[in-house]
Amino acid sequence: MAISFYKYQGTGNDFVMIDNRKMTFPGENEALVKHLCDRRVGVGADGLILLQDHPDYDFEMVYYNADGRVGSMCGNGARCTVRFARQLGVIEDVACFLAADGEHQASVERDLIQLKMNDVQGVERIGNDYYLNTGSPHYIRFVEDVQTIDVFEEGRAIRYNDRFAAEGTNVNFVQKLSDNEIFVRTYERGVEDETLSCGTGVTAAALVAGLEGMQSPVKVKVLGGELEVAFKQTDADTFKYIYLIGPAKPVFNGSVAV
Numbered sequence: 133m134a135i136s137f138y139k140y141q142g143t144g145n146d147f148v149m150i151d152n153r154k155m156t157f158p159g160e161n162e163a164l165v166k167h168l169c170d171r172r173v174g175v176g177a178d179g180l181i182l183l184q185d186h187p188d189y190d191f192e193m194v195y196y197n198a199d200g201r202v203g204s205m206c207g208n209g210a211r212c213t214v215r216f217a218r219q220l221g222v223i224e225d226v227a228c229f230l231a232a233d234g235e236h237q238a239s240v241e242r243d244l245i246q247l248k249m250n251d252v253q254g255v256e257r258i259g260n261d262y263y264l265n266t267g268s269p270h271y272i273r274f275v276e277d278v279q280t281i282d283v284f285e286e287g288r289a290i291r292y293n294d295r296f297a298a299e300g301t302n303v304n305f306v307q308k309l310s311d312n313e314i315f316v317r318t319y320e321r322g323v324e325d326e327t328l329s330c331g332t333g334v335t336a337a338a339l340v341a342g343l344e345g346m347q348s349p350v351k352v353k354v355l356g357g358e359l360e361v362a363f364k365q366t367d368a369d370t371f372k373y374i375y376l377i378g379p380a381k382p383v384f385n386g387s388v389a390v
């Protein structure tokens with residue numbers, strides 16, 4: 133069997149993208165998804181996304197982590213899916229689509245995709261760190277110099293500690309660069325390694341920076357590029373009108389024998 137695919141990336145977070153409007157892709161086949169995401173024997177990606185028809189939305193996005201399991205919300209993946217939907221002619225410059233955490237709106241403006249994230253309510257304090265859900269679970273730790281952090285070892289230690297081992301969490305190390313800019317490095321659950329960018333992680337980090345006094349919009353540097361997060365804090369730990377803004381680009385397309 134041959135599978136046609138597209139490869140997209142958003143600030144270095146990369147995805148195998150499949151047009152599954154004919155519902156031919158066997159999404160329940162964990163081993164196949166894992167194989168396609170494998171960087172040695174497959175296409176290679178941090179995750180795989182199916183774009184599917186939905187009766188009530190422009191499209192539905194179904195996201196899998198590189199380990200082959202269905203994931204929760206993926207912010208960079210969603211921005212890439214919007215770009216992909218536009219390339220396929222499914223949408224023009226605006227979209228309303230369904231993802232793991234519900235409905236999302238998005239718009240395309242030249243290179244940039246602006247994605248509306250769901251409201252966030254509840255930010256837990258864990259010692260000097262934070263834990264919140266921006267569609268996916270994120271642990272946030274502020275550090276003095278993010279470049280010197282061993283993200284794999286320190287992130288993995290938190291992801292597999294007694295509190296998180298069963299469900300897992302993504303872990304973000306955040307450095308404040310100025311009064312409106314942060315640098316974020318992320319250990320991603322389901323990839324079980326550092327990725328070059330994580331959209332829901334960057335969003336979580338910006339909201340927590342907001343809790344610590346940073347004004348919206350927050351500029352965010354990641355290893356794979358730059359993003360921006362706009363938000364409105366409406367309560368002690370409630371955020372609304374959250375937007376994740378940044379580029380999403382096609383890389384190549386092809387067909388892979390499986």
Ligand SMILES: N[C@@H](CCC[C@H](N)C(=O)O)C(=O)O
Binds near residue numbers: 269302320322332
């Ligand atoms: N890379 C993603 C985050 C994906 C979700 C995560 N790996 C999980 O399932 O917890 C993003 O851009 O948000």
